[in-house]
Structures are given as structure tokens and as C-alpha cells.
Amino acid sequence: MTNPTAAMLVIGDEILSGRTRDANMYHLAGQLTQIGIDLQEVRVVSDNPDAIISAVRALANGFDHVFTSGGIGPTHDDITADCIAQAFGQSIDVRADARAILAAHYAKSGTELNQARLRMARIPQDATLIENPVSAAPGFTLGNVHVMAGVPSVFQAMVESVLPTLTGGAPLISATIRVHRGEGDIAAPLAQLASRFPMLSFGSYPFQKDGIYGANLVVRGTDHDQVQDASAQLTQMFAP
Amino acid sequence: MTNPTAAMLVIGDEILSGRTRDANMYHLAGQLTQIGIDLQEVRVVSDNPDAIISAVRALANGFDHVFTSGGIGPTHDDITADCIAQAFGQSIDVRADARAILAAHYAKSGTELNQARLRMARIPQDATLIENPVSAAPGFTLGNVHVMAGVPSVFQAMVESVLPTLTGGAPLISATIRVHRGEGDIAAPLAQLASRFPMLSFGSYPFQKDGIYGANLVVRGTDHDQVQDASAQLTQMFAP
Numbered sequence: 001m002t003n004p005t006a007a008m009l010v011i012g013d014e015i016l017s018g019r020t021r022d023a024n025m026y027h028l029a030g031q032l033t034q035i036g037i038d039l040q041e042v043r044v045v046s047d048n049p050d051a052i053i054s055a056v057r058a059l060a061n062g063f064d065h066v067f068t069s070g071g072i073g074p075t076h077d078d079i080t081a082d083c084i085a086q087a088f089g090q091s092i093d094v095r096a097d098a099r100a101i102l103a104a105h106y107a108k109s110g111t112e113l114n115q116a117r118l119r120m121a122r123i124p125q126d127a128t129l130i131e132n133p134v135s136a137a138p139g140f141t142l143g144n145v146h147v148m149a150g151v152p153s154v155f156q157a158m159v160e161s162v163l164p165t166l167t168g169g170a171p172l173i174s175a176t177i178r179v180h181r182g183e184g185d186i187a188a189p190l191a192q193l194a195s196r197f198p199m200l201s202f203g204s205y206p207f208q209k210d211g212i213y214g215a216n217l218v219v220r221g222t223d224h225d226q227v228q229d230a231s232a233q234l235t236q237m238f239a240p
Numbered sequence: 241m242t243n244p245t246a247a248m249l250v251i252g253d254e255i256l257s258g259r260t261r262d263a264n265m266y267h268l269a270g271q272l273t274q275i276g277i278d279l280q281e282v283r284v285v286s287d288n289p290d291a292i293i294s295a296v297r298a299l300a301n302g303f304d305h306v307f308t309s310g311g312i313g314p315t316h317d318d319i320t321a322d323c324i325a326q327a328f329g330q331s332i333d334v335r336a337d338a339r340a341i342l343a344a345h346y347a348k349s350g351t352e353l354n355q356a357r358l359r360m361a362r363i364p365q366d367a368t369l370i371e372n373p374v375s376a377a378p379g380f381t382l383g384n385v386h387v388m389a390g391v392p393s394v395f396q397a398m399v400e401s402v403l404p405t406l407t408g409g410a411p412l413i414s415a416t417i418r419v420h421r422g423e424g425d426i427a428a429p430l431a432q433l434a435s436r437f438p439m440l441s442f443g444s445y446p447f448q449k450d451g452i453y454g455a456n457l458v459v460r461g462t463d464h465d466q467v468q469d470a471s472a473q474l475t476q477m478f479a480p
Binding site: 012013014015016017018019020021022025026027028029030031032033039040041042043044045046047051073074075076077111112114115116117119134135151153172174182183184185186187188190191194201202203204205206207208218220 | 250252253254255256257258259260261262265266267268269270271272273278279280281282283284285286287291313314315316317351352354355356357359374375391393412414422423424425426427428430431434441442443444445446447448458460
């Protein structure tokens with residue numbers, strides 16, 4: 001049985017302009033690996049309707065799950081919800097359930113639920129809400145697309161809300177062996193070992209710092225015994 | 241005149257599995273912004289030939305420049321150079337110029353230029369080499385695709401080698417105004433101001449920490465006077 005597949009779509013000019021360093025991709029990648037969903041592609045696009053709509057369509061067709069990050073706040077540049085609705089040919093408007101959540105949240109602090117804040121209750125017709133314990137305004141799931149906020153604390157809380165609702169597969173297990181030799185000397189024996197374990201993947205990540213160089217060799221797979229066996233052989237192979 | 245456009249392709253299972261946090265996207269985004277090349281899309285794909293080839297083709301057709309990161313080392317999982325050659329229908333083999341660079345480099349340290357290291361001299365027929373002052377093994381440019389290493393120090397050195405050869409546009413200038421109000425109160429006046437400056441882009445990035453909340457409002461554009469004017473108006477609009 002193969003694991004479910006996933007893609008991520010990060011929406012935001014602030015990442016592409018180099019203003020902000022993305023944190024959500026790294027977080028989601030780690031979470032999905034733990035529950036056995038294979039993240040196979042990430043795309044980052046700007047706050048542009050055509051770019052968002054075509055990326056959502058391509059990814060929703062290509063993978064079991066799509067996770068989006070960014071563009072669901074109250075300001076004029078927050079266009080993700082409308083783009084997702086359009087990608088699925090759905091109508092979108094302020095929805096009573098989302099409005100009620102916002103009304104209750106803002107009532108507590110005596111903040112007016114104005115026009116701008118109401119934008120955050122715009123939810124496509126058939127979507128299911130994703131709970132946001134940090135700042136109330138919900139994300140949503142439409143088809144196989146899970147739409148979440150870009151602010152890392154909110155994104156992480158939404159990921160925590162949505163992942164338990166999904167069926168994962170076999171968690172990916174990995175082992176890392178640090179080898180103090182040049183990659184050029186590691187390559188041939190590593191490739192030979194890799195060919196003996198077709199169900200595992202072997203990566204080599206070189207490092208070089210303060211005159212010390214080598215590579216971290218990473219064995220990944222879903223079969224615990226095979227990962228153990230391969231990493232034991234690697235350790236022996238490259239013992240100092 | 242509009243600026244040249246760019247996309248980036250990050251190649252590597254280690255990013256998608258959450259093992260490594262990407263650093264190259266953030267670096268390249270900042271560098272391109274400074275020289276007036278608009279980074280409009282980033283894709284991250286795994287070490288899979290089909291995924292790499294189809295992403296390279298799509299991005300090379302859609303943007304003026306494509307920058308790739310990762311997968312050009314000596315190990316069996318380093319398949320980027322061959323995939324790029326295939327995407328462009330080019331032959332690829334150990335090339336004399338790249339081989340000479342590696343031979344000179346390894347001769348200095350008395351290291352054998354073995355089969356694995358020679359893989360790093362596999363360069364597509366019509367490609368131009370990109371200098372690598374860190375560890376010698378070159379990157380290359382083929383058509384509008386610039387192929388660079390994944391190790392951040394090497395990636396950065398290659399970016400420094402290749403960017404001066406490209407024609408940029410007007411650098412993107414940005415101004416950030418920190419506002420201590422809820423985004424819901426900022427949204428309407430911000431949208432109104434944005435509509436008066438169609439040549440600029442306005443982003444709102446909320447923060448919330450230790451009970452203090454607000455948003456960083458970012459004005460971006462290539463016209464210095466307009467950015468100044470708009471940010472002055474924003475500052476006045478949201479003065480404490």
C-alpha cells in the first residue's frame with residue numbers, strides 16, 4: 001500500500017520578495033512525514049488570482065491533498081478564499097456559521113465586526129470549516145484542498161485541527177549517519193548499498209565548515225527493520 | 241517597462257520530508273529583488289526525474305529566468321544535470337572544460353578524481369559553466385535555466401557568479417510601517433489608499449505577540465517617489 005500524497009501552495013508576495021522567510025513549509029513537511037502523508041511538491045505563488053487559481057487546479061488534480069498557506073485575512077490583498085471558490089466553480093459569500101464564530105470572538109473584546117473583518121467569514125458554499133483556536137477566523141476544506149492562514153502560529157494551530165481528520169499511511173522513518181569523508185569517496189559504495197534496498201531512499205547531504213567536511217547520509221523508508229539494517233551497514237561501511 | 245520575471249526550482253527530498261529547512265529560496269528572493277528581477281513562482285520537487293523535467297519545462301516556458309537549487313553533486317541521487325539536459329533535448333557527458341576545473345581542484349589536495357567526482361563534470365552540450373569558488377564543481381546555464389548547487393554556501397557563491405551576467409530592471413523598493421491596530425480596522429483605509437496608487441503593491445502582515453498586536457504594512461514598487469508618498473500617507477493615516 002502506498003501512502004497518500006500531498007502538495008502545498010504558499011500564497012504571498014512577502015515570500016517571493018524575500019521580505020519574509022517561509023516557516024510554514026518546513027512545519028507542514030515535518031507534520032505530514034510523521035503521519036505518513038507524502039509531501040511531493042510545494043509551490044509558492046504571488047497574490048495574483050490567475051496564478052493562485054491555476055496552481056490550485058493543477059495541484060488538486062495531481063495529489064490526494066493540497067494544503068494552502070496565506071491570504072485569508074481581512075485586507076484587500078487577501079484573495080485566497082475567493083480564488084479557491086473560483087477554482088472549484090463554487091459560489092462564495094459571508095456564511096452564517098463563520099459569521100457566528102467571528103461575532104462571538106469579537107464580542108468578547110468589544111471589537112466591532114466591521115465590513116473588513118466580515119471578509120474573513122467569506123467561505124465557499126460546500127466547504128467545511130477548519131477551527132482556529134488562536135484568532136477565531138476559520139480556515140476551510142473544500143474538496144481535497146485545506147485552506148489555512150499564513151501567520152505561522154495560526155497556520156500551525158489549523159494544521160493541528162485538520163490533520164487528525166485525515167487518513168495517513170505508514171510514517172516515514174529516517175536514520176542519519178554522519179560520515180567524515182568527501183562525497184566523492186562515499187558515492188560508489190552508497191549507490192551499491194542503495195541498489196540492494198529498492199524500498200528505501202538514500203540521500204547524501206554534504207557539509208563543510210571550519211575545515212571539517214563530510215556528508216550526512218540519510219536512509220528513509222516506512223519499513224523499520226530495513227531502515228535499521230541499511231543504516232547499520234552504512235555505519236560499518238564508513239566506520240572511521 | 242516591466243522587469244524580467246523569474247521562477248525558482250528547488251530539488252530535494254530533504255526539504256519535502258521536513259529534514260532540512262530551505263535557505264536558498266529566501267536568499268535568492270532577496271538578491272533578485274535588489275537587481276529588479278521579479279521572482280514570481282517557486283516550486284519544490286523531489287529527486288524524481290519526471291517531476292524535475294516537467295517542472296523545468298513549465299517554468300522555462302513561463303518565465304524569463306529559472307534558477308534551480310540542488311542535485312548536482314557526485315552521489316546517485318544527484319540527477320539534476322541529466323534531467324535539465326533531457327528537458328532541453330540535449331546530450332550530456334563529462335565535458336573537457338568542467339573536467340579540467342575538477343582535475344586542477346583535486347590535484348591541489350591530492351584527492352583522486354574518481355568516477356563519482358567525475359559525475360560533477362557531466363554538463364549538457366550547449367551549457368555555459370557557472371563558477372563555483374567554494375568547492376570548484378561548476379553549475380551551468382542552459383537556455384534560460386541556471387543550475388546551481390543545494391548546499392547554501394555553494395548556492396550563494398554561484399548566485400554571485402551568475403547574477404552580474406543578467407540584465408535586471410528597476411529594483412523593487414519597499415517601505416514598512418508598523419501599525420498597532422487590528423487588521424480589521426486597517427483594511428478599509430488601506431484598500432482606499434491602495435486604489436489611489438495602482439503602480440504600487442500594498443501588503444498587510446499581522447503580528448500578535450505577548451498581548452501586543454498589529455500589522456506591518458508594506459508598500460512595494462519601483463518608483464521611489466511614489467513609495468515615499470504612499471508610506472508618508474500611511475504613517476499619517478495610522479499615527480498613534
